[in-house]
Amino acid sequence: MPLLLSTHRFFASVAALVVGLGISSAAARAEESNPYAAAVLADRPISFHRCDETEGKYAQDATGNEHRGALKNVNGGEPSAHPALGTCFAFNGKSSRVQIPAHSDYKVGKGDFSVEFWFNCHDPMNSRGEILKFKGEGKDFGILKPLGNSNFIAVARPDRPFQAQTDPFSIRVWHHAVYVRRGGVDHWYLDGSLTGTSTGNSLVMDMNADILIGADHHGDPNRVARDNCWNGLIDELAIYASALTPEQVEAHYKAAQAK
Numbered sequence: 194m195p196l197l198l199s200t201h202r203f204f205a206s207v208a209a210l211v212v213g214l215g216i217s218s219a220a221a222r223a224e225e226s227n228p229y230a231a232a233v234l235a236d237r238p239i240s241f242h243r244c245d246e247t248e249g250k251y252a253q254d255a256t257g258n259e260h261r262g263a264l265k266n267v268n269g270g271e272p273s274a275h276p277a278l279g280t281c282f283a284f285n286g287k288s289s290r291v292q293i294p295a296h297s298d299y300k301v302g303k304g305d306f307s308v309e310f311w312f313n314c315h316d317p318m319n320s321r322g323e324i325l326k327f328k329g330e331g332k333d334f335g336i337l338k339p340l341g342n343s344n345f346i347a348v349a350r351p352d353r354p355f356q357a358q359t360d361p362f363s364i365r366v367w368h369h370a371v372y373v374r375r376g377g378v379d380h381w382y383l384d385g386s387l388t389g390t391s392t393g394n395s396l397v398m399d400m401n402a403d404i405l406i407g408a409d410h411h412g413d414p415n416r417v418a419r420d421n422c423w424n425g426l427i428d429e430l431a432i433y434a435s436a437l438t439p440e441q442v443e444a445h446y447k448a449a450q451a452k
């Protein structure tokens with residue numbers, strides 16, 4: 194029988210294989226047979242953190258590009274939204290983060306790029322939480338739930354903060370979100386469907402400082418801004434140097450639900 198029989202236990206064992214060893218060929222084959230991982234990897238992300246680790250110091254990069262992230266006060270092992278997604282990372286809203294080292298692979302200039310992830314927010318609606326933060330040399334880009342009575346995920350740009358945003362989401366419920374910049378237009382997808390756009394994004398995205406998942410910072414990625422950290426769960430975070438199409442977004446969303 195194919196590995197689609199997989200249970201959370203199976204994915205945890207794959208994660209255990211990966212921890213500390215890099216992506217072994219056996220693990221790579223497992224990723225190819227996992228419907229969600231296969232769908233994401235087929236669209237060639239720069240990095241893809243499956244967040245399946247339950248121990249160790251790093252979140253491995255399933256692309257093989259070796260953009261592993263350092264785990265800081267993150268707990269693993271909790272089941273994700275669907276069995277095909279394995280387990281996820283839990284963030285405490287104060288100090289948890291995954292820190293991905295700066296790399297030239299992330300320099301996309303004014304070009305297209307995408308950020309895809311699954312999230313489950315545990316915070317009351319009036320607090321802020323950062324899913325992803327890049328800030329350095331005058332550049333500032335964030336994906337977050339803004340402060341205030343805001344139950345949506347937005348993109349923060351220095352020129353037009355919180356302009357592009359998703360439809361409202363529910364607290365303590367899993368959602369799939371994809372941010373896409375195509376031709377200078379921001380797009381937000383929630384649970385497979387386009388929910389919002391905003392024009393005029395010409396921000397130079399040469400991400401030449403560490404990227405944080407689950408936390409914000411004020412200029413030094415080694416020192417988090419505690420009030421802005423994510424409280425809840427994040428899983429399957431992929432960054433692309435391309436604009437995912439609506440069809441690709443929908444296909445990923447459906448692949449996660451494959452039995």
Ligand SMILES: [Ca+2]
Nearest residue numbers: 243278279280
């Ligand atoms: Ca996962």
